[in-house]
Amino acid sequence: MVLIRTTLATLACVVLGACLASTPPAKLSEPTRIAVELRLEGPDGSAVEAGPQLREQLTGELLRRNLVTMPLSLDLEQQRTTSRRLEVVAADPAADGAPWVLLVEARARFFSQLSGRYRWEVEVRSTLAPRTALADAQASDLAVAAFLQYEHEGPGDAIAFVRRQLVDDVLGLVDRVVTRSP
Amino acid sequence: MLVALASLLVPVRAEPERSRFSAGGYLRVMARPDFQGGDGKLGYWNLHGRLLNEGPYAALELKLDLLPEVAGKNTPWTSVHAKIEGGTVQGGTRDNGSLANLRLSQLYARAGNVGLAHVTWQIGTLDYYFGDLGLYDLRPAQIFFETIGLSARYQRGDIDLLIGVGDSGYALRGEQYDSVLTGGLALRVKLAEKFQIGIGGQLLWEPEVRGNRFAPHTTPGLDYEDYLRGEVVQRFDEQNPGRLDDLPKPVPQSALGWKAIAYVGFGAGPLRWNNLFAKLEHRLGDQFVTETYQGRDFTLHVNDLTNQRYALQIGNEAQFQLVEGRLDLVWSLLYGQDWDDDNAVAPSDFDRTYYSTVLRLQTYLTPELHVLLETSLAREKSRNGNAYRRFGDSVFRSTDGLSDARGLEYGDSDTRDTWQLKVGPVLSPLGLGVYTRPSFRLLYGLQWSSQVNAFGNSFVESLDQFNQYGAPNQRFHHLVALEVEAWF
Numbered sequence A: 001m002v003l004i005r006t007t008l009a010t011l012a013c014v015v016l017g018a019c020l021a022s023t024p025p026a027k028l029s030e031p032t033r034i035a036v037e038l039r040l041e042g043p044d045g046s047a048v049e050a051g052p053q054l055r056e057q058l059t060g061e062l063l064r065r066n067l068v069t070m071p072l073s074l075d076l077e078q079q080r081t082t083s084r085r086l087e088v089v090a091a092d093p094a095a096d097g098a099p100w101v102l103l104v105e106a107r108a109r110f111f112s113q114l115s116g117r118y119r120w121e122v123e124v125r126s127t128l129a130p131r132t133a134l135a136d137a138q139a140s141d142l143a144v145a146a147f148l149q150y151e152h153e154g155p156g157d158a159i160a161f162v163r164r165q166l167v168d169d170v171l172g173l174v175d176r177v178v179t180r181s182p
Numbered sequence B: 001m002l003v004a005l006a007s008l009l010v011p012v013r014a015e016p017e018r019s020r021f022s023a024g025g026y027l028r029v030m031a032r033p034d035f036q037g038g039d040g041k042l043g044y045w046n047l048h049g050r051l052l053n054e055g056p057y058a059a060l061e062l063k064l065d066l067l068p069e070v071a072g073k074n075t076p077w078t079s080v081h082a083k084i085e086g087g088t089v090q091g092g093t094r095d096n097g098s099l100a101n102l103r104l105s106q107l108y109a110r111a112g113n114v115g116l117a118h119v120t121w122q123i124g125t126l127d128y129y130f131g132d133l134g135l136y137d138l139r140p141a142q143i144f145f146e147t148i149g150l151s152a153r154y155q156r157g158d159i160d161l162l163i164g165v166g167d168s169g170y171a172l173r174g175e176q177y178d179s180v181l182t183g184g185l186a187l188r189v190k191l192a193e194k195f196q197i198g199i200g201g202q203l204l205w206e207p208e209v210r211g212n213r214f215a216p217h218t219t220p221g222l223d224y225e226d227y228l229r230g231e232v233v234q235r236f237d238e239q240n241p242g243r244l245d246d247l248p249k250p251v252p253q254s255a256l257g258w259k260a261i262a263y264v265g266f267g268a269g270p271l272r273w274n275n276l277f278a279k280l281e282h283r284l285g286d287q288f289v290t291e292t293y294q295g296r297d298f299t300l301h302v303n304d305l306t307n308q309r310y311a312l313q314i315g316n317e318a319q320f321q322l323v324e325g326r327l328d329l330v331w332s333l334l335y336g337q338d339w340d341d342d343n344a345v346a347p348s349d350f351d352r353t354y355y356s357t358v359l360r361l362q363t364y365l366t367p368e369l370h371v372l373l374e375t376s377l378a379r380e381k382s383r384n385g386n387a388y389r390r391f392g393d394s395v396f397r398s399t400d401g402l403s404d405a406r407g408l409e410y411g412d413s414d415t416r417d418t419w420q421l422k423v424g425p426v427l428s429p430l431g432l433g434v435y436t437r438p439s440f441r442l443l444y445g446l447q448w449s450s451q452v453n454a455f456g457n458s459f460v461e462s463l464d465q466f467n468q469y470g471a472p473n474q475r476f477h478h479l480v481a482l483e484v485e486a487w488f
Helices: A002-020 A052-065 A082-091 A153-162 A163-177 B001-009 B171-177 B226-227 B233-237 B463-469
Strands: A032-041 A069-073 A101-113 A117-132 A138-148 B021-031 B057-067 B077-088 B103-112 B119-125 B148-156 B159-167 B180-192 B195-206 B255-268 B271-282 B288-293 B297-302 B310-325 B329-342 B350-365 B369-382 B397-399 B413-425 B441-447 B476-487
Touching: A032 A052, A032 A082, A032 A117, A052 A069, A082 A101, A082 A117, A101 A153, A101 A163, A101 B021, A101 B255, A117 A163, A117 B021, A138 A153, A138 A163, A163 B463, B077 B310, B180 B255, B195 B397, B195 B441, B226 B233, B226 B288, B233 B288, B233 B297, B329 B397
Parallel strands: A032 A069, A032 A101
Antiparallel strands: A101 A117, A117 A138, B021 B057, B021 B476, B057 B077, B077 B103, B103 B119, B119 B148, B148 B159, B159 B180, B180 B195, B195 B255, B255 B271, B271 B310, B288 B297, B310 B329, B329 B350, B350 B369, B369 B413, B413 B441, B441 B476
16 A cells, blocks of 8 residues: 555656756747758768758747747758858848848767667757858857667668757757847 | 948857767656555556556766867768666665666777768677667667677668678677677568568577587586576486596587568558667577585586577557547557477566556647557467466465476466556646657556556565565556656
């Protein structure tokens, strides 16, 4: 009986704890446009796809901050430096009218087969700048591991696996620079 | 002008700073108080699913890029890896976290773009497997687990070919080391986007070395039943009174073992992926046993009595997405058969057949709060007589089901049937997925088995202990577990 009561009490705590609502993010007073480019790469630097959820999740979270995403679709294959890529993003006609530009670069590399999983390392650099003042760019770096279950899954799957951490890191940068929340 | 100036101020890199050192690992740790006399595991082993049947475990893998791989360039690169692992933790195991039970399970260096394009060289431990059965934590299609040596892995397009050679002597023989030359290969081919197959195998050769007492030998004239009872020398003395010094001398010989593996993987529609693995293995024989008779130790080499052991194992695991974002299902099947052509008199783990199925459903109440339900059904059947006890007061040693103090059988049944159920909430900070980790679990487990007290316990193991303590008749086993599992 004691075991059952203890189990039920713990279960209730777990369920209630999991239902806690997160603190709403600081929000800009009026809708503001932001040009966003995601550059996702495999170990050899070639572009990979990580599914639509990453973009959808990022766009949705930016919108909660009153930041309206202007998605770009650029070919950054030839630009090999962050600074040059940021210039291309800022100069793209589709970014006209956006006071902010956001460049997210992610690269996935295979680490090893680890205890039944395929461990990948994903390195992310997020760079945020006023479109007309790239010298004021702020950056955030993140290195995080992805654990894939199957051999056929590749770098795109690894980036998709860590999208939550990736989005959280980008939003942290946005909150510090744009919405000025702690 | 402003843009040019800005480009000088912004970091001139296209990728984030990358450390040459990285570390990854795995852990699972749990509290599972057991009020039925068990050791905190629901059943005996992974045949019923790994969940609640495995103890704590930790692994840490370290990697240092001595010469990092440069993206897009075919320049040489090299890295060193080390993996430390073991199933021990303070407060969670009998050894209370003793570091003596951790081991350096892997140590190797890799190099690429050296000599041959698209080839990765590896020297050190060579462990390789096509994948694993996640619900069982088993890797049927695995080679070079015991091997230290050199491998070359060619990866290009749809072809993945590994060839290796080395020595498995220390892993197989330990303190009684003897060289076991090992060679093998594994080939994986992607036939379509979601369809791939693999085959492979390894040969183990333990050569005859005259004078090396740890090399394969056989003592002539050994009877299997006498060997099992530890009465070989006694029988010899009875038949040859006063001539113990004339016990036959061991004869050196070579030994051969092998393993063949196969794999098929595919996915389509709601079937996210299906892995089918198989292995057929011929094990190397044992080295020797020691019998003490009349105060003297006699070494008996038993290679010929133990070198006809074979194992077949086939496992399948299918992962389904039943309702996107709401319900996932994983279903596994496992079949195994072990047979020992030398042994026709006693049950053992080398003479058995087992079947099992495990089904796991995971539903997502929120992205972070899941509910897990898993059930398993398994049958184990001894191929050489009784091996299980169905009642607390049933026989220990037996022959043909009858109590016999010199019987080589155990208990009163040759079959063990087991059913398990596990259910509980799972907290998953990283969101959806049956295998998303870390996961924090509160699980209730229930087992029914045809064997009495079918879980690790400290109950009686012999008749004299039974007379002292008695034994409960427990077919059901309940367990509550608080546990966490993570890869990092």
